[in-house]
Amino acid sequence: MVTPGVTVHVVPDAPALADAAAEWLAQRIARTPALTVLVATGQTPMGMYAQLAERVRAGTLDCSGVTAVQLDEYAGLPEGDPRSLRAWMLRSFVTPLGVQTVVPLLDPAAFTGRLAALGGLDVAVLGLGPNGHVGFNEPPSGPDAPTREVALTPESLRSNAAYWSGLTVPTRAVTAGMDVILGARETLLLVSGAHKCAILSEALDGPETPLVPASFLRRTALTVLADRDARP
Numbered sequence: 235m236v237t238p239g240v241t242v243h244v245v246p247d248a249p250a251l252a253d254a255a256a257e258w259l260a261q262r263i264a265r266t267p268a269l270t271v272l273v274a275t276g277q278t279p280m281g282m283y284a285q286l287a288e289r290v291r292a293g294t295l296d297c298s299g300v301t302a303v304q305l306d307e308y309a310g311l312p313e314g315d316p317r318s319l320r321a322w323m324l325r326s327f328v329t330p331l332g333v334q335t336v337v338p339l340l341d342p343a344a345f346t347g348r349l350a351a352l353g354g355l356d357v358a359v360l361g362l363g364p365n366g367h368v369g370f371n372e373p374p375s376g377p378d379a380p381t382r383e384v385a386l387t388p389e390s391l392r393s394n395a396a397y398w399s400g401l402t403v404p405t406r407a408v409t410a411g412m413d414v415i416l417g418a419r420e421t422l423l424l425v426s427g428a429h430k431c432a433i434l435s436e437a438l439d440g441p442e443t444p445l446v447p448a449s450f451l452r453r454t455a456l457t458v459l460a461d462r463d464a465r466p
């Protein structure tokens with residue numbers, strides 16, 4: 235059972251996912267050059283961002299009018315820490331795409347105010363946490379959960395360890411709230427790999443519940459792009 239505002243596209247594999255996701259966002263940037271985009275880090279969207287960077291290099295896409303909005307950040311990192319998710323967003327999305335404007339996520343109040351002044355998000359590009367989190371809205375997070383600092387769950391600490399070989403994962407993070415994410419005019423959820431299959435099914439086919447924060451994405455104009463391992 236999938237809700238009416240939700241479109242699910244299943245593609246063969248991760249490279250096809252990158253292509254389809256890049257095309258989805260490129261079309262929107264072509265239509266609305268000043269698009270405001272919430273930008274996930276994590277492994278899943280990296281192929282998509284590389285494809286978009288390729289288009290920018292080829293001169294077929296101009297992202298200079300785009301505003302990139304940070305989705306989440308570890309709390310308490312010193313300046314220049316290699317684990318910074320903002321730094322990851324800058325090197326994977328902002329710099330290679332030639333994006334000129336960034337809304338960083340440092341202080342929740344400043345972030346919320348800046349987003350309101352921008353008129354909210356046009357698009358949210360999201361990955362799916364293995365425990366159903368989006369950003370770092372860990373379970374339980376309801377639809378009204380605001381931008382805030384949270385403690386990471388053991389599951390997120392484990393999954394995030396894959397990003398930082400030899401370094402520890404910070405135990406706390408700041409995340410854009412569910413209220414911000416669900417306020418996006420359109421949402422793209424990218425899901426790849428067999429390890430995401432069960433949680434994607436809970437998010438799309440199970441009840442809406444704070445125990446699976448991604449289940450609330452069905453309230454939005456949601457496009458899910460999944461590979462066959464994640465959505466057989």
Ligand code: GLP
Binds near residue numbers: 274276279361364369
């Ligand atoms: C991480 C991040 C999310 C990310 C998700 C999926 O913990 N907080 O922003 O989208 O989990 O990550 P990945 O794409 O690496 O599977």
